[in-house]
Amino acid sequence: MNAHALLDSNTHRALRVRTDASADLGDAVMTALAMPTEFRQVQAHYPIVFRRDLTTGSFSALALFGFETGENLFLADGRWDAAFRPLAHRVTPFLIGAAAAADGAAQVHIDLAHPRVTMAADGSGIALFDVDGRPTPLLESIAQDLGDLDGAYKNSMGFFAALERHDLLEPFTLEVPLADGSKHSLVGFHIIAEDRLRSLDASDLGALHADDHLMPIFMAMASISQFSALVSRRNARLAHG
Template identity: 60%
Template sequence: GRGPEGSSLRQVHIDMASPRIGAGEGMRVFDDTGRPTPFLERIADQLRALDEDYVAATAFFAALQRHDLLEPLTLDVTLEDGSKNRLVGYHVIDEDRLEALDPASVAELHAEGHLLPIFMALASLGQIGDLVARKNRRLAHG
């Protein structure tokens, strides 16, 4: 969790009422002196990385919205076995709107570190056909 407002302090909270927490078997989170064990430090590092990514993702999506670059995506896929699959609630980057951005907006996205992720997201859309083909191969081979 986060510390007091305006603080950069991060805390690991443990629900002592959880059935996963006990005094018997398991991984210790504190050593005999009360210091975090390497296990807890590794968990704290993972939580820190998740929090940093959350903050970065929030800024990234805010930039996409600020420049009106998101558009909804509904993807209908019919597999070779005849099954129909619909993916709803996703968004993609509108390539036409991106291309129409003025140079100052593109420079702003670049300065904020968002341009590369935008292009990577666009490139990943080209993999959808390969993913469908892979799924069809798996279905064919059981």
């Protein structure tokens, strides 16, 4: 159960947040939201896939960490085994909240029930405020990330609208060959439809480029090469039990 609260230096002066990685800290996840503005960094480590929300009908982009619910093949001995994590995952357990006034700045909220949040007397985790109530470098970094994430999310609407307008997403199924001879099927996601992208005329391609959509499209296409590395991670886990 969530317990979201507006972060306050008086009320939450003693809070600390753990920054290591483990299943117990909420990192056992198959996917994380990925913003088009970070596709260049994401594609260097993870496949980028797209999923349609069955309720709203809208698409979102996801960095893929595993092949089934609860599987994260980038968790290794209390650390995240990749040099980059998507913003949406990196900011956990923090959230951005609406400003108190219409023209005010957005506010930092925190999920007090999240396993990363602690008030441990042994000093585990990193403090959010110093003894005088000033934000620590960790909290300043989180506030920057939240602002970047909020801006990237708002800007992504045009990107997904362009993908749908040009019919550039197609469903796909991946057969994952496992070291024990079995196969696992990955279904329910979409990828960029390369043939349809190639068929666009110069005017449409120019419009995508002018709107800064063409580069993230290419990055999403390039990310598909990461599937083989992800399969290798899965097979390595099977080999080591």
